[in-house]
Amino acid sequence: METSMSFSHDMDNEYEKLIRRMNPPRVVVDNETCKNATVIQVDSANRHGILLEVVQILTDLNLIITKAYISSDGGWFMDVFNVTDQDGNKITDEEVLDYIQKSLVPDSSSLTRSVGLISSLDCTSIELIGRDRPGLLSEVSAVLAHLKCNIVNAEVWTHNTRAASVVHITDQETGCAIADSERLARIKDLLRNVLRGSSHSREAKTVVSFDATHTERRLHQMMFADRDYERADDNGDLDEGRRPNVSIVNWYDKDYSVVTIRCKDRPKLLFDTVCTLTDMQYVIFHGSVDAEGPEAYQEYCIRHVDGSPVKSEAERERVIQCLEAAIQRRVSEGLKLELCTTDRVGLLSDVTRIFRESGLTVSRAEVTTRAGKAMNTFYVRDASGYPVDAKTIESIRDAIGQTILKVKGAHKDSKQVAEESQSKTLFGGLFKSKSFCNFSLIRSYS
Template sequence: MHYWSPSLDVDHEFEKLVNRMHPPRVTVDHITDKKSTLIKVDSANKRGSLLEVVQVLTDMNLLIKRAYISSDGGWFMDVFHVTDHNGKKLSEDNVADRIQQSLGPRGCSFRSLRGSVGVKYASESTTIELTGRDRPGLLSEVFAVLADLKCNVVAAEIWTHNSRMASIVYITDDETGHPIDDPDRLSKIKQLLFYILKGDLDMQGAQTAVSVESTHTQRRLHQLMYADRDYDLSDGTSGTRNGLVTVENCAEKGYTLVNVRCTDRPKLLFDTVCTLTDMQYVVFHATIIAEGAEAFQEFYIRHTDGCPISSEAERQRVIHCLEAAIKRRVSEGLRLELCGEDRLGLLSDVTRIFRENGLSVTRAEVTTRGSKAVNTFYVMDSSGSQVKSETIEAVRNAMLVETETMLNVKEEETFRKSKVSGQESGGGFSLGNLFRNRSEKFLYNLGLIRSCSEVA
C-alpha cells in the first residue's frame, strides 16, 4: 500500500536530527486571555508542522477558538486560544508537557509511518480499510461477514459523503483476542469484503485493504475519501449550505489566499488543514476565529513547489476539496447512542435491525471500553425523510429484546447562524477587519497575522 525509498529514509533521519537539535518549545498561558488558555508552539519549520500541532490539540479534545500561524523562513510559530469542551480554560498543569512529548523527538513524526501525519498506534488489533459506493444495508452486510469469519470488531469509524463511503475497522480474533496476522485468513477477509462493497452495480471504485500496520483513524479517513474523489459534484455546482470557500491569488507576495467561512464545529481546523496537506499545499500564514456560531479561517498557501495556484481548474479543485472536507464530518440524521455488553456479532445484529426498520447509517463511531460496547450511529430514513418516532420506538424495542442494549436518542447541538456581511455573495472577504484588540495588534506587528489588505 505504501512503499519506502532510500531518500525517504534519509529525509526521515535528517528530520529526527533537526528535531533533537531544535525540539519544539511549548508554553501555556492561563493569564493573558480571560476566556481561553493560550498555547504557543515554536519549533524548527518542516513540512507538516501545522497539521502535526493541530492534530495533537484535536486528539486532546481541545476546542481551538483562535489561532495565529506563521511559518515563513526556517522557524514555525503558532499561537492557539483553546478551551475544553465546556468552553472553560484548561485546568491541567501538564498540558505543555503532554503537547511537547507528542511533538518532540520521541513523538511520532508526520512521516514516521506510512507517510501519514501523526500516526496513532493500534498494535493490539488488525486494521481494515474500506471505500466504495454507499447504499442502504451496506454496513449490515459488512459486519455480518466479519461475524461469520469470527472477527470481533473492537473499534470502527464510518463516514459517508456524496454517495461514497469510507470506513476503518479494527478487529481481533474472537477466540484469542489477538490481532489477525495469518496471510490466508486476511486474504479471505479482504476478498469477501470486496464482493460486498462491489455489489451488483458498482463494478468499479470498491477498495479493501487489510493490514497489521498502524494509522490515525480520522486522518486516514480524509485520505481515503480524497483518493475516492468524494469531492466530485455530479451537478457541477459548488455547495454552500455547510461551507463557503473562496480562493484568490495575492500576486505581490506570491501567495494564494484561501478563506473558509462556515458553521463552527469541533475538529473543523483539523479537517481543513488535513485537506490542504493532502493536496500538497504549505500554509505559510493563517488566522483562525471560531468564537461564535460561525468559524472563519484565512490561509496563505503555496504549493510544495513554491508556486501559488496557477489555473482556474486548480482553484475550483481546492474549493471543492475543502468543501468536501467540511461536510464529511457534518452528521446528517438522527443521533442514536447504544451501550451494552460487547460480544461477537453485536454490530451485525444492531445494523440488521436498522436495515429491517428502513434506516440507513450516515456516520458511525464504534468503541469498546472494557467489556462494554459504546456505539454512536447517525441514521436517516432510507428514502431520505425524517425518521419517525414510531420507527425509533420499534428499533428501541428490538434492541432490548435481541441485543440487550439500551438505545438513546440524542439531540445534536445546533449553532445559531449569524449574519455575516456578504455571505450570500460569492466574493472574497478578509479577516483583517475582525481583529481589533491589543493582543491581536501586537501579534500583527510581530508578523504573526497577515491581513489580506497587506498583501493585496
Template sequence: MEDGSWMRLESNASFSLSFRECVGFMPSNEHTSIELSGTDRPGLLSEVCAVLADLHCNVVNAEIWTHNSRAAAVVHVTDDSTGCAIKDPNRLATIRDLLCNVLRGNGAVNTAKMTLSPPGVTNRERRLHQIMFADRDYERVDKEEIGRMHDKSTRPFVTVMDCYEKDYTIVTMRSKDRPKLLFDIVCTLTDMQYVVFHGMVNTGRKEAYQEFYIRHVDGLPIGSEAERERITQGLEAAIERRAYEGLELELCAEDRVGLLSDITRVFRENGLCIKRAEISTKDGKAKDTFYVSDVTGSPVDLRIIDSIRRQIGPSVLQVKHNPLLSPKQPQGTTAGFLFGNFFRTRNFQNFKLVRSAS
C-alpha cells in the first residue's frame, strides 16, 4: 500500500476516483455517509466501529468489502442524540483524523486531505468497486496469501483479444455464477472508460460465460499489452470482490447505539475475521449479515460460533449459510443470478449492451 490518506466532504453521494487510503464524508439531511479505504487486517472493522461509537455516531447502514489485502466500506451514520446527519465541520474533522489513524494501523506518517465535490448519486455497490479499483486492489501483492484465499479451480478466467476486422476488443470471462455478476462486470468496464457494444451471456450448472465487444470511450480498441493486462486484472478483481463464500452469519436484534461496535468486538475477541458485511437498520431493528473466516482465512470452527452465540444470544445470531454443510447446487441455474438487480440500478446511461448476433 502507498502512504497517503484522503478525506472528501460532499453535500450528498457524489464521488471522485483519485484517492488511496481514505476517509470521505457525504452529509445529507438523514445521515452522513463515510467512505473508508485501507489495508485489511484482523479486527479492522471492530476498531472502526469502536471509534464511531466513542464519537457518538450511530451506524444505520453500511457495506464492507475486502479483497487482496485491501478493505473498503461505505458507512451511513447519524448523531446518536439527534438521529440526524452530522454536519459540524469540526466534528467531521475529528472523525476523519481518528479514522485515518485506525486505517493506518502501522504507525506510518500519512497525510489527510479534504475536498468538496459536486452533487450526484451513485449506487453503493458500484461505489465500492470504484473505491477498491482506485486503491489498486487488483494488484497481486502476496501470491501465497492469494493462493490460500482462492482455490485455483474457482478463480475467474479472463481473456482479452483483438477483433481487427471490426475494430473491437473481445473480452471473455468464465467464472462461477453468482448474483450480480453481470452488474459487477459492466460497472467495472464502464468505470475503466470502456463502452460495451455487443455482448453474450451464458450460464450452465454452476458456471457463467460472458463475452463482450468493447472499445475505449474514445472509440478505439485496446492498443497495448499493458492495457490488456489492466483490463484482465480489473475484471478478475471485480468478479472476486464479493465472491467470498465463507461462513455467513445473520444478526437480528433491537437496534441501539453501539450495537455494531459490541458485536464486532466479540467477533474480534474470538478470532473471527470479517471478509464482507452488510449492515442495515429499519424501524428500530438491526439486520446485519457477516461473512467470516478465522485469522488465517480458513473455515471457522463451529465451536467458536456456538460460544459467540451464547455470548450474544442464540436467537440473535444465526448461521445463515455454511458452505461446508450446504447441499450441492441443483442443476439448471438461470441467468437470474447473473443479472441480479442490474436493470433496476440507476446511472448506466453509457452502457450499450446488446445481444450478440453470433
C-alpha cells in the first residue's frame, strides 16, 4: 500500500513538472503604463504557494508593492504588481529587473534564490523561541561568542510576550558550518538554559537545522506554532486601538470566504499576510491590494486546500487572530538604530551588552554580515516602559562610535550631532571610522 501511494505521489510531481514545462511562467515588466510605479505581470501554471514565492522575491528585493491584483482560479495563475523602490521611484536598475525575470523562469527554484536563504553548507541554523525579556539577545549572543561561534546572520522578532529568532552561525576558527554533534548538543543545551530564564509555563525551544528555509517565513511558522496569536487576558484591551481590522465573511454563491484587512501600511505587509494564509493551508483564488496611502487595504477570496470555505465561527476567529498576529509581529515599536562596521567575532555580544547595561531592550533585530561588514538594525525600547532617553542614546553612540551607530527612528528629544566624533569608545579602537559604510547602499539581493 505504501509503495502504491509513493508511486502515485511521484507521478503527481512529474505531472506538475510537465505542466510547468509546457506552460512556462511569463513575466512582463512594464515601465510605461503607470506613471508612478513599475508594473510586473506574472502568468504561470497554478500551484499552491506560487503567489507566496512571487511576493517573497519582490519583498526580498526591498521593493514596495503599492497595488496588486491576484487571480488563480482553475489551473492558471495571473498576478499584477505595481512596485517602487524604497524612495517611491520606478525600478530602472537592469540588474534588479534581470533578477526578477530569472527568478521566475521554469525550474529556477525561486525559493532557493531568495535573500532570506543561507546555504546549509555555509553555516548552521539555530532556531530559538521562548519568553521575551530584557537582555535576552545579549545573553544569547554572549553564549555563542563564548562557544567560539560567529554569528553570520540573525533575525529576532518579539510579539505577545514571546521571542523567536533564527541565527546562522559558523565556527570561529574555520569559518564553516558546525557539524560536530557533541558541540551542537552543547550549544543547544546552553541556549535552552538561557531561554529558560523565566519560570513561565510555556516551554522554550532550541532547534539546530541544516534546512535552507526562508528566514522570515520560518519566524512566522515558529511563532504560529508557539501560539503567539492567542490574546492574553491581561493585555487584550490595551492593544484594541492598534489592532488591525480583519474580517471574514462567506460568499455562498461562489463558495469562497472573503478576507478583508485594513491596517496601517508598512513594508512586507503583503508577504506577512500571504505567508500566513499559505502556511495555514488556505488558497487565495482572487485578491486585490491597495497600499498607495497610509492605510493598506487587502481583500482575498480564499478556500481551505480541501476546497471548503471557512466552516465555523471558531475557524473564522482563529484565522482572524493569526492574521492579526502576522501583521503585528513585524510592527517595530521603539527607536531604530543602524550599525555598520567591520565584522568580528563577539561584535553582537558587545553591542547588545551595552544596550542591556544602558537599560534598553531589543524588540526586533536584523543582523547581517556581507563582505566582512556587519550591517545590523535594532529596534530598542526602555526596559522599564518609559520613552527612550536621548541622553542614553547619545551615551551609547559615544561608546560604540557616533558614525558607526546611527539613529533612524523618530526621536523628538534627541539632539542632532553636527560634527560626529568617535574618539570615545569602550572597545579601544576596534571600531574605526574607515569601517563605516552607508547601510542604505548595500543591496539586499547581492
